[in-house]
Amino acid sequence: xxxxxxxxxxxxxxxxxxxxxxxxxxxxxxxxxxxxxxxxxxxxxxxxxxxxxxxxxxxxxxxxxxxxxxxxxxxxxxxxxxxxxxxxxxxxxxxxxxxxxxxxxxxxxxxxxxxxxxxxxxxxxxxxxxxxxxxxxxxxxxxxxxxxxxxxxxxxxxxxxxxxxxxxxxxxxxxxxxxxxxxxxxxxxxxxxxxxxxxxxxxxxxxxxxxxxxxxxxxxxxxxxxxxxxxxxxxxxxxxxxxxxxxxxxxxxxxxxxxxxxxxxxxxxxxxxxxxxxxxxxxxxxxxxxxxxxxxxxxxxxxxxx
Amino acid sequence: xxxxxxxxxxxxxxxxxxxxxxxxxxxxxxxxxxxxxxxxxxxxxxxxxxxxxxxxxxxxxxxxxxxxxxxxxxxxxxxxxxxxxxxxxxxxxxxxxxxxxxxxxxxxxxxxxxxxxxxxxxxxxxxxxxxxxxxxxxxxxxxxxxxxxxxx
Numbered sequence: 001x002x003x004x005x006x007x008x009x010x011x012x013x014x015x016x017x018x019x020x021x022x023x024x025x026x027x028x029x030x031x032x033x034x035x036x037x038x039x040x041x042x043x044x045x046x047x048x049x050x051x052x053x054x055x056x057x058x059x060x061x062x063x064x065x066x067x068x069x070x071x072x073x074x075x076x077x078x079x080x081x082x083x084x085x086x087x088x089x090x091x092x093x094x095x096x097x098x099x100x101x102x103x104x105x106x107x108x109x110x111x112x113x114x115x116x117x118x119x120x121x122x123x124x125x126x127x128x129x130x131x132x133x134x135x136x137x138x139x140x141x142x143x144x145x146x147x148x149x150x151x152x153x154x155x156x157x158x159x160x161x162x163x164x165x166x167x168x169x170x171x172x173x174x175x176x177x178x179x180x181x182x183x184x185x186x187x188x189x190x191x192x193x194x195x196x197x198x199x200x201x202x203x204x205x206x207x208x209x210x211x212x213x214x215x216x217x218x219x220x221x222x223x224x225x226x227x228x229x230x231x232x233x234x235x236x237x238x239x240x241x242x243x244x245x246x247x248x249x250x251x252x253x254x255x256x257x258x259x260x261x262x263x264x265x266x267x268x269x270x271x272x273x274x275x276x277x278x279x280x281x282x283x284x285x286x287x288x289x290x291x292x293x294x295x296x297x298x299x300x301x302x303x304x305x306x
Numbered sequence: 307x308x309x310x311x312x313x314x315x316x317x318x319x320x321x322x323x324x325x326x327x328x329x330x331x332x333x334x335x336x337x338x339x340x341x342x343x344x345x346x347x348x349x350x351x352x353x354x355x356x357x358x359x360x361x362x363x364x365x366x367x368x369x370x371x372x373x374x375x376x377x378x379x380x381x382x383x384x385x386x387x388x389x390x391x392x393x394x395x396x397x398x399x400x401x402x403x404x405x406x407x408x409x410x411x412x413x414x415x416x417x418x419x420x421x422x423x424x425x426x427x428x429x430x431x432x433x434x435x436x437x438x439x440x441x442x443x444x445x446x447x448x449x450x451x452x453x454x455x456x457x458x
Contacts, residue, residue, distance in 0.1 A: 012446060014446075087422070087424060088419065088423055089423050089424055089425070106419070108417055108418065108419040108422075108445075109415060109417050109418050109419065109444070109445035109446070109447070110418050110419040110442065110443075110444025110445040110446070111419045113419075113443065113444050113446075114420070114423055114425060114444055117425070128419075128445075129417055129445070130417075131445055132446065195448050
């Protein structure tokens with residue numbers, strides 16, 4: 001029987017069942033332990049980045065090539081027929097007729113869902129505006145499982161920009177399928193949106209809104225940091241919150257031994273460089289795991305069995 | 307209070323009655339009723355025993371479908387939709403919120419891809435205790451129905 005993700009579009013985390021998330025995480029672990037160079041043999045994948053990206057594009061393209069597949073595509077929508085006014089629907093009809101799958105990033109929300117309606121081959125969302133970035137969530141889940149040995153019943157704190165951070169929203173939705181408990185640490189202006197809190201309430205998931213980063217550090221298994229962007233504040237407000245959401249090595253002395261600090265990167269100054277040398281820092285390994293999570297996803301989407 | 311007939315009776319077509327006053331024009335516009343080319347009679351701010359004031363729309367020779375009637379439920383939940391044949395009511399639609407709604411409202415999110423592509427807007431309707439929420443299939447943003455229903 002084909003695996004449940006075979007020939008499926010990968011658009012949004014709420015589309016996944018718990019079993020499908022586990023399958024990707026499990027497969028990513030296998031591919032990290034025992035690399036394969038044949039799973040995408042003879043497959044051609046389009047890498048369509050209508051908006052520039054560093055890690056996501058390079059890790060997708062690495063994933064395809066490490067698995068023996070080949071990539072065509074573009075890294076900037078400015079050089080494509082979109083610039084001449086072609087609709088995304090038309091672009092995708094053509095590109096998907098050349099390839100076995102389409103990986104895409106686009107500045108408009110909903111672009112990947114729309115593309116999937118015009119493509120006969122699977123579309124994988126590499127980010128659509130402020131909406132979804134499902135492969136980031138998959139690599140986060142893989143990293144959490146790798147560091148904690150389980151996804152069940154973990155305590156996770158999200159810190160920083162919880163309002164605009166799409167990675168935070170999707171990871172919260174995914175972890176709530178595994179009975180997580182959450183702490184949200186954010187300035188009032190960047191608090192977790194109501195719709196996410198309402199979803200958690202509906203599912204009976206416990207969460208606590210906390211003002212201070214120091215208070216949550218000893219309580220959690222995962223400390224998920226995000227960047228607070230200066231441009232979201234006026235100067236006076238920024239001065240007030242500046243430093244409150246910055247992690248330094250000395251703050252980690254009461255952390256659990258299993259606790260890991262994650263960050264979707266790029267970081268600016270919210271994680272001091274002195275944290276890098278502690279046993280809790282795991283964000284660079286997390287970025288590396290992006291290749292394995294994307295390898296797992298591509299393998300499952302393009303092969304009946306892996 | 308004495309009730310007098312203020313809008314002439316209809317031979318064939320649909321009568322949408324008990325529309326909250328002020329919503330009649332919105333309904334005409336959103337459902338593109340004028341584009342049917344049929345004769346339409348609209349009554350605004352008519353006296354209603356139950357509602358105080360109401361709007362009413364009569365469309366000749368057009369029978370509203372169940373789906374169309376249900377879409378009306380979003381902003382006129384207490385409206386009555388009667389299909390008329392030969393001056394007789396042949397069907398009374400009971401309005402129920404639809405699960406999805408397609409092509410009527412534009413997505414309020416200006417950065418949603420649906421605005422510039424050859425697709426119809428599409429929302430999932432989620433009734434909640436105090437409000438009805440609508441989730442865009444494309445951008446996945448969730449809006450109160452009052453925000454979605456005024457955008458065009």
